[in-house]
Amino acid sequence: MHELSIAMSIVEMAEEEVARRGAQVNAVHLKLGALAGVVKEALLSSYEIACEGTDLEGSRLVVEEIPIVVYCPTCLSARTLSSTQWFVCPECNRPVSEVLHGRELEVSALEIQA
Amino acid sequence: MSSQPITQTRLVEVRKNVLKQNDILARELRQRFHDAGVYVVSLVSSPGSGKTAFLEKTLALLRSGYRVAALVGDLATENDAARLARSQVPVKQITTGTLCHLEAAMVRDALNGWDLDQLDFLFIENVGNLVCPSSYDIGEELRVVLLSVTEGEDKPLKYPTIFHTADLAVLTKMDLAEAVEFDLAAADSNIQRVRPGMRLLKVSSKSDAGMSEWLQFLAAVRTH
Numbered sequence: 001m002h003e004l005s006i007a008m009s010i011v012e013m014a015e016e017e018v019a020r021r022g023a024q025v026n027a028v029h030l031k032l033g034a035l036a037g038v039v040k041e042a043l044l045s046s047y048e049i050a051c052e053g054t055d056l057e058g059s060r061l062v063v064e065e066i067p068i069v070v071y072c073p074t075c076l077s078a079r080t081l082s083s084t085q086w087f088v089c090p091e092c093n094r095p096v097s098e099v100l101h102g103r104e105l106e107v108s109a110l111e112i113q114a
Numbered sequence: 115m116s117s118q119p120i121t122q123t124r125l126v127e128v129r130k131n132v133l134k135q136n137d138i139l140a141r142e143l144r145q146r147f148h149d150a151g152v153y154v155v156s157l158v159s160s161p162g163s164g165k166t167a168f169l170e171k172t173l174a175l176l177r178s179g180y181r182v183a184a185l186v187g188d189l190a191t192e193n194d195a196a197r198l199a200r201s202q203v204p205v206k207q208i209t210t211g212t213l214c215h216l217e218a219a220m221v222r223d224a225l226n227g228w229d230l231d232q233l234d235f236l237f238i239e240n241v242g243n244l245v246c247p248s249s250y251d252i253g254e255e256l257r258v259v260l261l262s263v264t265e266g267e268d269k270p271l272k273y274p275t276i277f278h279t280a281d282l283a284v285l286t287k288m289d290l291a292e293a294v295e296f297d298l299a300a301a302d303s304n305i306q307r308v309r310p311g312m313r314l315l316k317v318s319s320k321s322d323a324g325m326s327e328w329l330q331f332l333a334a335v336r337t338h
Protein backbone atom coordinates (compact mmCIF):
# COMPACT_ATOMS: atom_id res chain seq x y z
CA MET A 1 0.00 0.00 0.00
CA HIS A 2 2.08 2.90 -1.28
CA GLU A 3 -0.88 5.12 -2.12
CA LEU A 4 -0.49 7.12 1.08
CA SER A 5 3.05 8.18 0.22
CA ILE A 6 1.90 9.02 -3.30
CA ALA A 7 -1.00 11.06 -1.88
CA MET A 8 1.43 12.88 0.40
CA SER A 9 3.60 13.78 -2.59
CA ILE A 10 0.55 15.13 -4.40
CA VAL A 11 -0.40 17.27 -1.39
CA GLU A 12 3.17 18.52 -1.10
CA MET A 13 3.18 19.56 -4.76
CA ALA A 14 -0.14 21.33 -4.40
CA GLU A 15 1.05 23.11 -1.25
CA GLU A 16 4.01 24.47 -3.16
CA GLU A 17 1.61 25.94 -5.68
CA VAL A 18 -0.51 27.40 -2.87
CA ALA A 19 2.58 29.08 -1.45
CA ARG A 20 3.64 30.33 -4.87
CA ARG A 21 0.26 31.66 -5.96
CA GLY A 22 -1.17 32.59 -2.59
CA ALA A 23 -4.52 31.11 -3.60
CA GLN A 24 -6.64 28.38 -2.13
CA VAL A 25 -6.78 25.08 -3.97
CA ASN A 26 -10.24 23.52 -4.28
CA ALA A 27 -9.27 20.51 -6.32
CA VAL A 28 -6.26 18.70 -7.68
CA HIS A 29 -6.57 17.03 -11.06
CA LEU A 30 -4.52 13.90 -11.54
CA LYS A 31 -3.86 11.77 -14.59
CA LEU A 32 -3.58 8.15 -13.50
CA GLY A 33 -2.41 5.54 -16.00
CA ALA A 34 -3.65 1.97 -15.85
CA LEU A 35 -0.01 0.85 -15.61
CA ALA A 36 1.03 3.32 -12.90
CA GLY A 37 0.66 0.67 -10.21
CA VAL A 38 -1.68 2.85 -8.15
CA VAL A 39 -5.19 1.89 -7.07
CA LYS A 40 -7.61 4.79 -7.54
CA GLU A 41 -9.88 4.01 -4.57
CA ALA A 42 -6.92 3.61 -2.21
CA LEU A 43 -5.45 6.84 -3.50
CA LEU A 44 -8.70 8.76 -2.96
CA SER A 45 -9.01 7.70 0.66
CA SER A 46 -5.29 8.26 1.23
CA TYR A 47 -5.66 11.75 -0.21
CA GLU A 48 -8.15 12.76 2.46
CA ILE A 49 -5.79 11.57 5.16
CA ALA A 50 -2.82 13.29 3.54
CA CYS A 51 -4.73 16.59 3.36
CA GLU A 52 -5.57 16.69 7.06
CA GLY A 53 -4.01 19.67 8.78
CA THR A 54 -2.61 21.10 5.55
CA ASP A 55 -3.68 23.97 3.29
CA LEU A 56 -5.32 21.34 1.13
CA GLU A 57 -7.76 20.16 3.78
CA GLY A 58 -11.22 19.92 2.26
CA SER A 59 -9.97 19.87 -1.32
CA ARG A 60 -10.94 17.21 -3.82
CA LEU A 61 -8.79 14.88 -5.85
CA VAL A 62 -10.16 14.49 -9.35
CA VAL A 63 -8.70 11.42 -11.00
CA GLU A 64 -8.68 11.04 -14.75
CA GLU A 65 -7.98 7.42 -15.59
CA ILE A 66 -5.73 6.99 -18.61
CA PRO A 67 -6.06 3.73 -20.53
CA ILE A 68 -3.13 1.90 -22.05
CA VAL A 69 -2.32 3.11 -25.54
CA VAL A 70 0.25 1.10 -27.47
CA TYR A 71 1.89 1.44 -30.82
CA CYS A 72 1.11 -1.47 -33.10
CA PRO A 73 4.03 -2.08 -35.47
CA THR A 74 1.79 -4.13 -37.77
CA CYS A 75 -1.03 -1.58 -38.15
CA LEU A 76 1.47 1.29 -37.85
CA SER A 77 -0.87 3.11 -35.51
CA ALA A 78 -1.72 3.80 -31.88
CA ARG A 79 -4.25 1.43 -30.33
CA THR A 80 -6.07 1.57 -27.02
CA LEU A 81 -6.09 -1.62 -24.96
CA SER A 82 -9.10 -2.50 -22.86
CA SER A 83 -7.19 -4.66 -20.39
CA THR A 84 -3.87 -4.57 -18.57
CA GLN A 85 -3.80 -8.34 -18.94
CA TRP A 86 -3.59 -8.67 -22.67
CA PHE A 87 -1.03 -6.86 -24.74
CA VAL A 88 -2.33 -7.67 -28.19
CA CYS A 89 -3.50 -5.24 -30.84
CA PRO A 90 -7.34 -5.12 -30.76
CA GLU A 91 -7.37 -4.83 -34.56
CA CYS A 92 -4.80 -7.31 -35.84
CA ASN A 93 -4.37 -9.49 -32.73
CA ARG A 94 -0.57 -9.35 -32.82
CA PRO A 95 1.43 -8.87 -29.63
CA VAL A 96 2.27 -5.25 -28.86
CA SER A 97 4.83 -3.96 -26.41
CA GLU A 98 5.50 -0.29 -27.07
CA VAL A 99 3.49 1.64 -24.49
CA LEU A 100 2.63 5.22 -25.47
CA HIS A 101 0.24 6.04 -22.61
CA GLY A 102 -0.82 4.37 -19.39
CA ARG A 103 2.13 4.98 -17.09
CA GLU A 104 1.03 8.51 -16.13
CA LEU A 105 1.02 9.57 -12.52
CA GLU A 106 0.85 13.27 -13.02
CA VAL A 107 -0.75 16.30 -11.42
CA SER A 108 -2.26 17.91 -14.49
CA ALA A 109 -4.09 20.93 -13.11
CA LEU A 110 -5.26 22.71 -9.99
CA GLU A 111 -8.63 24.31 -9.41
CA ILE A 112 -7.91 27.46 -7.50
CA GLN A 113 -10.16 30.05 -5.99
CA ALA A 114 -10.30 32.98 -8.36
CA MET B 115 -33.86 32.67 -0.39
CA SER B 116 -30.54 33.65 1.09
CA SER B 117 -27.92 34.59 -1.38
CA GLN B 118 -24.94 32.28 -1.45
CA PRO B 119 -21.59 33.90 -2.01
CA ILE B 120 -20.49 32.95 -5.49
CA THR B 121 -17.11 31.31 -5.43
CA GLN B 122 -15.41 31.23 -8.72
CA THR B 123 -12.69 28.79 -9.44
CA ARG B 124 -10.30 28.58 -12.28
CA LEU B 125 -8.23 25.74 -13.54
CA VAL B 126 -4.50 26.19 -13.87
CA GLU B 127 -2.40 23.70 -15.73
CA VAL B 128 0.45 22.17 -13.76
CA ARG B 129 1.69 18.95 -15.41
CA LYS B 130 3.98 17.59 -12.74
CA ASN B 131 5.03 13.99 -12.42
CA VAL B 132 4.21 12.91 -8.86
CA LEU B 133 7.25 10.66 -8.64
CA LYS B 134 9.55 13.22 -10.25
CA GLN B 135 11.85 13.39 -7.24
CA ASN B 136 12.34 9.62 -7.26
CA ASP B 137 12.78 9.53 -11.03
CA ILE B 138 15.48 12.20 -10.90
CA LEU B 139 17.36 10.34 -8.16
CA ALA B 140 17.03 7.07 -10.07
CA ARG B 141 18.48 8.67 -13.19
CA GLU B 142 21.40 10.03 -11.18
CA LEU B 143 22.00 6.58 -9.69
CA ARG B 144 21.88 4.94 -13.12
CA GLN B 145 24.49 7.39 -14.37
CA ARG B 146 26.71 6.71 -11.33
CA PHE B 147 26.43 2.96 -11.87
CA HIS B 148 27.24 3.38 -15.52
CA ASP B 149 30.27 5.58 -14.82
CA ALA B 150 31.57 3.11 -12.24
CA GLY B 151 31.10 0.18 -14.61
CA VAL B 152 28.85 -1.74 -12.23
CA TYR B 153 25.88 -3.64 -13.64
CA VAL B 154 22.86 -3.35 -11.35
CA VAL B 155 20.18 -6.02 -11.17
CA SER B 156 17.08 -5.70 -9.02
CA LEU B 157 14.90 -8.62 -7.94
CA VAL B 158 11.17 -8.28 -7.32
CA SER B 159 8.66 -10.95 -6.34
CA SER B 160 5.99 -11.83 -3.84
CA PRO B 161 7.10 -12.87 -0.33
CA GLY B 162 8.34 -16.45 -0.19
CA SER B 163 9.09 -16.90 -3.87
CA GLY B 164 12.71 -17.76 -3.19
CA LYS B 165 14.37 -14.41 -3.88
CA THR B 166 16.90 -14.72 -1.11
CA ALA B 167 17.81 -18.34 -1.92
CA PHE B 168 18.19 -17.43 -5.58
CA LEU B 169 20.34 -14.42 -4.73
CA GLU B 170 22.43 -16.44 -2.27
CA LYS B 171 23.16 -18.99 -5.00
CA THR B 172 23.84 -16.29 -7.57
CA LEU B 173 26.31 -14.46 -5.33
CA ALA B 174 28.16 -17.67 -4.44
CA LEU B 175 28.49 -18.69 -8.08
CA LEU B 176 29.45 -15.26 -9.42
CA ARG B 177 31.99 -14.57 -6.70
CA SER B 178 34.77 -16.55 -8.34
CA GLY B 179 34.70 -14.53 -11.55
CA TYR B 180 33.32 -11.14 -10.58
CA ARG B 181 33.33 -8.58 -7.81
CA VAL B 182 29.76 -8.68 -6.50
CA ALA B 183 27.72 -7.07 -3.73
CA ALA B 184 24.09 -6.93 -2.66
CA LEU B 185 21.58 -4.63 -1.02
CA VAL B 186 18.52 -6.28 0.49
CA GLY B 187 15.29 -4.55 1.35
CA ASP B 188 13.20 -5.99 4.14
CA LEU B 189 10.37 -4.62 6.24
CA ALA B 190 11.69 -5.42 9.66
CA THR B 191 14.28 -8.14 9.99
CA GLU B 192 17.91 -8.46 9.05
CA ASN B 193 17.56 -12.20 8.46
CA ASP B 194 18.10 -11.95 4.74
CA ALA B 195 21.31 -9.99 5.08
CA ALA B 196 22.58 -12.50 7.62
CA ARG B 197 21.79 -15.34 5.22
CA LEU B 198 23.42 -13.60 2.29
CA ALA B 199 26.53 -12.74 4.29
CA ARG B 200 27.31 -16.47 4.15
CA SER B 201 28.09 -16.03 0.47
CA GLN B 202 31.06 -13.92 1.60
CA VAL B 203 30.37 -10.86 -0.49
CA PRO B 204 29.54 -7.35 0.80
CA VAL B 205 25.86 -7.27 1.80
CA LYS B 206 23.92 -4.40 3.28
CA GLN B 207 20.38 -4.47 4.64
CA ILE B 208 17.90 -1.70 3.92
CA THR B 209 15.23 -1.98 6.60
CA THR B 210 12.21 -0.19 5.24
CA GLY B 211 10.10 -0.28 8.39
CA THR B 212 6.52 -0.25 7.23
CA LEU B 213 7.33 0.86 3.71
CA CYS B 214 6.35 -1.77 1.17
CA HIS B 215 8.94 -0.97 -1.49
CA LEU B 216 12.40 0.48 -2.05
CA GLU B 217 12.84 4.00 -3.37
CA ALA B 218 15.83 5.50 -5.14
CA ALA B 219 16.82 7.61 -2.11
CA MET B 220 17.06 4.49 0.07
CA VAL B 221 19.38 2.84 -2.43
CA ARG B 222 21.50 5.98 -2.63
CA ASP B 223 21.80 6.20 1.15
CA ALA B 224 22.61 2.50 1.49
CA LEU B 225 25.49 2.87 -0.95
CA ASN B 226 27.28 5.32 1.36
CA GLY B 227 30.77 4.06 2.06
CA TRP B 228 30.85 1.63 -0.85
CA ASP B 229 33.29 2.16 -3.69
CA LEU B 230 31.25 1.32 -6.77
CA ASP B 231 34.38 1.29 -8.93
CA GLN B 232 35.35 -1.89 -7.12
CA LEU B 233 32.24 -3.77 -8.25
CA ASP B 234 31.18 -5.61 -11.39
CA PHE B 235 27.67 -6.55 -10.26
CA LEU B 236 25.37 -5.09 -7.65
CA PHE B 237 22.14 -6.91 -6.80
CA ILE B 238 19.24 -5.16 -5.12
CA GLU B 239 16.58 -7.36 -3.56
CA ASN B 240 13.36 -5.40 -3.26
CA VAL B 241 10.79 -5.93 -0.51
CA GLY B 242 8.62 -9.00 -1.18
CA ASN B 243 5.66 -7.34 -2.89
CA LEU B 244 4.31 -7.56 -6.43
CA VAL B 245 2.42 -4.27 -6.35
CA CYS B 246 4.23 -1.28 -4.91
CA PRO B 247 7.77 -1.73 -6.29
CA SER B 248 6.39 -1.39 -9.82
CA SER B 249 5.92 2.38 -9.43
CA TYR B 250 9.48 3.11 -8.33
CA ASP B 251 12.56 3.28 -10.50
CA ILE B 252 15.59 2.55 -8.32
CA GLY B 253 18.23 3.08 -10.99
CA GLU B 254 18.73 -0.57 -11.88
CA GLU B 255 19.80 -1.69 -15.34
CA LEU B 256 17.89 -4.95 -15.25
CA ARG B 257 14.72 -5.68 -13.31
CA VAL B 258 14.07 -9.36 -12.75
CA VAL B 259 10.66 -10.57 -11.62
CA LEU B 260 10.67 -13.93 -9.85
CA LEU B 261 7.78 -16.32 -9.83
CA SER B 262 7.88 -19.63 -8.00
CA VAL B 263 6.13 -22.72 -9.32
CA THR B 264 4.22 -23.03 -6.04
CA GLU B 265 2.47 -19.69 -6.61
CA GLY B 266 0.45 -20.80 -9.60
CA GLU B 267 0.49 -19.98 -13.29
CA ASP B 268 -1.82 -16.96 -13.17
CA LYS B 269 0.41 -14.59 -11.16
CA PRO B 270 1.34 -12.58 -14.26
CA LEU B 271 -2.35 -11.90 -14.96
CA LYS B 272 -2.98 -10.87 -11.37
CA TYR B 273 0.00 -8.52 -11.26
CA PRO B 274 0.49 -7.36 -14.84
CA THR B 275 2.05 -4.03 -13.87
CA ILE B 276 5.09 -5.50 -12.16
CA PHE B 277 5.62 -7.92 -15.05
CA HIS B 278 5.32 -5.00 -17.37
CA THR B 279 8.08 -3.03 -15.67
CA ALA B 280 10.44 -6.02 -15.52
CA ASP B 281 12.98 -7.06 -18.16
CA LEU B 282 13.30 -10.75 -17.39
CA ALA B 283 11.17 -13.37 -15.65
CA VAL B 284 12.75 -16.12 -13.57
CA LEU B 285 10.73 -19.14 -12.59
CA THR B 286 12.04 -20.48 -9.28
CA LYS B 287 11.69 -23.75 -7.33
CA MET B 288 11.62 -25.77 -10.55
CA ASP B 289 12.55 -28.85 -8.49
CA LEU B 290 8.97 -28.70 -7.12
CA ALA B 291 7.28 -28.23 -10.51
CA GLU B 292 6.23 -31.82 -10.91
CA ALA B 293 5.00 -32.20 -7.34
CA VAL B 294 2.70 -29.19 -7.65
CA GLU B 295 1.70 -30.08 -11.24
CA PHE B 296 2.94 -26.76 -12.50
CA ASP B 297 1.80 -25.95 -16.04
CA LEU B 298 4.85 -24.31 -17.61
CA ALA B 299 3.17 -23.62 -20.95
CA ALA B 300 0.28 -21.82 -19.23
CA ALA B 301 2.66 -19.74 -17.12
CA ASP B 302 4.72 -18.73 -20.13
CA SER B 303 1.63 -17.89 -22.13
CA ASN B 304 0.36 -15.68 -19.30
CA ILE B 305 3.71 -13.89 -19.15
CA GLN B 306 3.63 -13.35 -22.92
CA ARG B 307 0.09 -11.97 -22.65
CA VAL B 308 1.12 -9.19 -20.30
CA ARG B 309 4.66 -8.70 -21.60
CA PRO B 310 5.11 -9.94 -25.16
CA GLY B 311 8.62 -11.14 -25.89
CA MET B 312 9.73 -11.34 -22.27
CA ARG B 313 12.41 -13.95 -21.72
CA LEU B 314 11.76 -16.63 -19.11
CA LEU B 315 14.50 -18.54 -17.29
CA LYS B 316 13.73 -21.64 -15.25
CA VAL B 317 15.86 -22.28 -12.18
CA SER B 318 16.14 -24.27 -9.01
CA SER B 319 18.30 -22.79 -6.29
CA LYS B 320 18.24 -26.19 -4.64
CA SER B 321 19.43 -28.38 -7.50
CA ASP B 322 21.26 -25.60 -9.39
CA ALA B 323 19.23 -26.41 -12.49
CA GLY B 324 19.18 -23.45 -14.86
CA MET B 325 21.76 -21.51 -12.86
CA SER B 326 24.42 -21.76 -15.57
CA GLU B 327 22.01 -20.28 -18.11
CA TRP B 328 21.30 -17.41 -15.68
CA LEU B 329 25.03 -16.78 -15.18
CA GLN B 330 25.58 -16.79 -18.95
CA PHE B 331 22.73 -14.34 -19.31
CA LEU B 332 24.32 -12.02 -16.72
CA ALA B 333 27.75 -12.22 -18.34
CA ALA B 334 26.22 -11.40 -21.73
CA VAL B 335 24.13 -8.41 -20.60
CA ARG B 336 27.03 -6.98 -18.65
CA THR B 337 29.36 -6.83 -21.64
CA HIS B 338 26.63 -5.69 -23.97
